[in-house]
Amino acid sequence: MNGKGDEHNIAEETQRRILEIAKKLNYKANFAARCLSTGRTHTIGLVVPDVSNPFFANIVRKIEYYAEQKGYSVLITNTDENVKKEKEILKALINRQVEGIIIAPTEAISQNFDQIPIVVFDRIHPSQKTNFVNINNQETAFALTDHLFKQGHKKVALLSLTSFLPNIKERIEGYKQACLQNHVEIDNNLIIEIKNHNKKEDLKKALKSLFFSKTPVTAVLFLNNVLAAKSIWIINTCFKALSKDLSLASFDNLDIFDYTEPKITSALQPSEMISKCCVELLYELVEHDRSEPGIFFKTQLIIR
């Protein structure tokens, strides 16, 4: 019944007959029993900050697809950027005997996480040398910022998430680098960190402070799609008058950026490849205990 009939020299006739009876009885091997017996669960854990963030929703969708191809089920969980919750989730997943984990960690979790095969994406700690999928954060942030300066803007602000995330750090670095390259002094007042980016109020306050200072900001780089989308909403509903003089850029791309006003230049992450590679790296790790070097992808600039 496990497809190894021929291997054991069982008559074709017999095999057929057994399978038929099994189907008639609607027999299904008990999954838990099989796990217990074989020691395999064919399940992996996927840990993201928030599946309802379009970037992650996309990745989750694709990882599930590729995982299924490899015969894995996926246990999807959200951390809400909450370190404590993340730890509990990880414990729970391991406890459930998942065979490996793909994670976009809230903190640099991976330093020496050796309890279980693990692949990290989106937020890679610099010390991590293997089993990760990353993008050229710094370079991309540089290009986006540089694009804004090249449009003629003198004051380019940066709207960031909690800046201790490694990817965010790199992006901030890229921004700073672009400032210097354009002979603009780095002004820390222009680098704003939004702690809870789900609160529109905070974002509105931040934008207001930028747009209505003595020497107003005329260009903004957003460090992810959520910040960008919500900001566009705020600009349209509250600061509409400013709209035509503003240049915006965003890390991550969204379909809507194609038609929103003000125009927004963005960096598209290759989510298809990211997802695929995450699964493949984990597969190597799980099935062959083979640790692979990290993978880097380039983002694609969409200039608008």
Added chain:
Amino acid sequence: MNGKGDEHNIAEETQRRILEIAKKLNYKANFAARCLSTGRTHTIGLVVPDVSNPFFANIVRKIEYYAEQKGYSVLITNTDENVKKEKEILKALINRQVEGIIIAPTEAISQNFDQIPIVVFDRIHPSQKTNFVNINNQETAFALTDHLFKQGHKKVALLSLTSFLPNIKERIEGYKQACLQNHVEIDNNLIIEIKNHNKKEDLKKALKSLFFSKTPVTAVLFLNNVLAAKSIWIINTCFKALSKDLSLASFDNLDIFDYTEPKITSALQPSEMISKCCVELLYELVEHDRSEPGIFFKTQLIIR
């Protein structure tokens, strides 16, 4: 170690000591073994067409939250509106001994699905009398359509998904009802079904045929957020000139609708309550074998 120490009259001191040792040894009960032994998995399955659809991404997020509160893990899967895939997924979930399933089915799956506790949302077959969470589809579609007519439009088109989904049928009914109420003859050429709504090409063709007929359509109702968002994209990039004369309405709401041009009136589904109720209904079913009557929620019209 299972928290039943007091129940068994075990000395507090002993309990503490044991727990301590367990922690020191980093002991974790094997999940599969426990499942096998107790017959419980504390896992439920969640089956949606596509987690990357914002409507479902939201629901998935919240269902996971409420399920966790009840002590369940959630196995999330995508059917891609594919009946065959859905059947396989269901089989696989049952095989995994999930204790119940929450599903937005591709077809009316639920008629007599008695293998396992199941709660249906979003697409409810009329024959389903219990254990579902639904919204007032027809009424909402009526209100949206009526709103468009009241704006003075004579030709209101309907962009729909595959119309054999029960919720879609109801929405179409609401649309038709509004036509009649406004003394407009129902024109089946104005009811367009987009088979694969992921293909922008199809959508573009459909919109083109509507906007460039002899007597062009000036108002459109979209039957879900994806159709609406993509259509807005198409209108902005291809038919920009028409934009100012168009009135649009959409089932489902998206944040971006607050600022997109042309303006779009929408119906907001109470996703928080939908998610919460799905989990609660399933909980009753799983824990107490208690079948509850279906629940209806009202959408909220956002007029723009």
Added chain:
DNA sequence: TTGAAAGCGCTAACAC
């Protein structure tokens, strides 16, 4: 080819 039996790690029941 077929059948029997051990054992995966846990829970629950029961005897001590």
Added chain:
DNA sequence: GTGTTAGCGCTTTCAA
């Protein structure tokens, strides 16, 4: 309070 044991449903090994 504490220790022993059967058995959950499967896989795997070994004997017939």
